[in-house]
Amino acid sequence: MTDAANPFESLQEQIEDAAEYVEVSADALERFKNPERVLETNLSVELDDGSLGVFRAYRSQFNGDRGPYKGGIRYHPGVTRDEVKALSGWMVYKCAVVDIPYGGGKGGIVIDPRQYSAAELERITRAFAVELRPLIGEDRDVPAPDVNTGQREMNWIKDTYETLENTTEPGVVTGKAIESGGSRGRVEATGRSTMLTAREAFSYFDREIEGASVAVQGYGNVGSVAARLIDAELGADVVAVSDSSGAVHDPEGLDPDAVKAFKNETGSVSGYDGATEEFGNDELLTLDVDLLVPAALENAIDGDLARDVEADVIVEAANGPLTPAADDVLRERDVAVFPDILANAGGVTVSYFEWVQNRQRFSWTKERVNEELERHIVEAFDGLIDCYESYGAPNFRTAAYVVALRRVLSAYEESGSWP
Ligand code: NAD
Numbered sequence: 001m002t003d004a005a006n007p008f009e010s011l012q013e014q015i016e017d018a019a020e021y022v023e024v025s026a027d028a029l030e031r032f033k034n035p036e037r038v039l040e041t042n043l044s045v046e047l048d049d050g051s052l053g054v055f056r057a058y059r060s061q062f063n064g065d066r067g068p069y070k071g072g073i074r075y076h077p078g079v080t081r082d083e084v085k086a087l088s089g090w091m092v093y094k095c096a097v098v099d100i101p102y103g104g105g106k107g108g109i110v111i112d113p114r115q116y117s118a119a120e121l122e123r124i125t126r127a128f129a130v131e132l133r134p135l136i137g138e139d140r141d142v143p144a145p146d147v148n149t150g151q152r153e154m155n156w157i158k159d160t161y162e163t164l165e166n167t168t169e170p171g172v173v174t175g176k177a178i179e180s181g182g183s184r185g186r187v188e189a190t191g192r193s194t195m196l197t198a199r200e201a202f203s204y205f206d207r208e209i210e211g212a213s214v215a216v217q218g219y220g221n222v223g224s225v226a227a228r229l230i231d232a233e234l235g236a237d238v239v240a241v242s243d244s245s246g247a248v249h250d251p252e253g254l255d256p257d258a259v260k261a262f263k264n265e266t267g268s269v270s271g272y273d274g275a276t277e278e279f280g281n282d283e284l285l286t287l288d289v290d291l292l293v294p295a296a297l298e299n300a301i302d303g304d305l306a307r308d309v310e311a312d313v314i315v316e317a318a319n320g321p322l323t324p325a326a327d328d329v330l331r332e333r334d335v336a337v338f339p340d341i342l343a344n345a346g347g348v349t350v351s352y353f354e355w356v357q358n359r360q361r362f363s364w365t366k367e368r369v370n371e372e373l374e375r376h377i378v379e380a381f382d383g384l385i386d387c388y389e390s391y392g393a394p395n396f397r398t399a400a401y402v403v404a405l406r407r408v409l410s411a412y413e414e415s416g417s418w419p
Helices: 007-019 026-033 081-097 118-132 151-165 189-204 221-234 256-266 281-285 324-332 346-360 366-391 396-414
Strands: 037-046 052-063 069-076 104-110 141-145 213-217 237-243 246-249 277-279 291-294 313-315 336-338
Touching: 007 026, 007 081, 007 324, 007 396, 026 396, 037 081, 037 118, 052 069, 052 081, 052 118, 052 141, 069 081, 069 151, 069 346, 081 104, 081 346, 081 366, 081 396, 104 118, 104 141, 118 151, 141 151, 141 346, 189 221, 189 291, 189 313, 189 336, 189 346, 189 366, 213 221, 213 281, 221 237, 221 256, 221 291, 237 256, 237 281, 246 281, 324 336, 336 396, 346 366, 366 396
Parallel strands: 069 104, 069 141, 213 237, 213 291, 291 313, 313 336
Antiparallel strands: 037 052, 052 104, 237 246, 246 277
8 A cells, every 4th residue: 555545534535526517415325424323342252272362353333224234254354444444335335337226335344364363363353244244144244255255254154143043045245155055156256347447448338359468466366366367358467476475477478367375375476487477566557558457455556656556447346445635646647546435335235135135035047147147247337437437527536436325315305204
């Protein structure tokens, strides 16, 4: 991260920018800029050596006007209350832009999971699930994986919830293993929507994506899948990828699967012997490429770094990778930015399909999941472009927020006020 922009302030600024194009009263806007409630708790858990670990954890339920709160749970030492609030707000507008019937929520534990054993992580996750139990449920709030959490943590939360509630309710979380009620296509869904957004963006600009050069920052769940699909399904050349250890580069194109296999084996992309050179993260972000995909964490590109970005198009796979100052600089410099709330919405969209399948007790094929996902992302992309062109929004992000804010506002107004 290159600057200390507060992600919650970034979110509020993004909503204010969109509100200029939406008829919304100042009072109602306050509602759409702030969470409805935030749980803050300290989890006390016995560690393997018999000592007591105390871990701060949060769950923010930002807005439920369009349906149950929905959003992931992050394990990271950098988790803060404001970060969780911001991430929960982004979920509201993300679900609205792809038009799925959810509100937004997000959770996090302040922890570096690499410092703890699997047994400790299970106890910590179950302790959090106990705190979450009164707040969650398939019609109330539906957690999912985020940074450093995955199927394993979702299965633990589901099991704790079902045991305490004496029921079976697989739709209480999404992102589960297939055997526990997960959906086919969920693991790769966020990378897939990133790839689809890149495809649509290049087509909108009448540019060939086949043979285009691509750099991907962050080589985890999202970045590695996005890289693989952009290479395999669009024929673009992924020339550089990075993770927290640094970046690897080959101007002729890397093999995304081989880099992933190397990272699985060694824990990082650094040292991958198929690359021609290695450098730091900022250099990857300023590489002269056709497409840049930030897929790590918030605030990767600030106003200063944005002046050195050489990419023509940015597709945001991570949540909040650009600060508002970076947005302003990139707009002046004519770099097209396709926002996170569209590009990475594949995860929550397939989470929605998972939840639908859980409620139907009927599984879909992977082909059906991918077809439905493509329909949602392409329709959302077209809606965003429509709004961008007809309302003269300054950039694609504001256009996406205008579409989303209108939908949230309508749901709020149509339900009337009570008491
Ligand atoms: P992950 O933990 O699997 O991967 C994150 C990657 O980023 C890791 O490879 C890590 O090494 C790398 N990274 C961390 N700091 C870095 C830095 N300074 N420079 C370069 N790389 C760095 O997490 P993920 O699930 O892939 O999530 C990545 C982003 O996508 C997050 O912003 C998350 O909120 C967002 N997102 C994830 C999903 C999902 O389905 N997993 C859905 C929507 C959005």
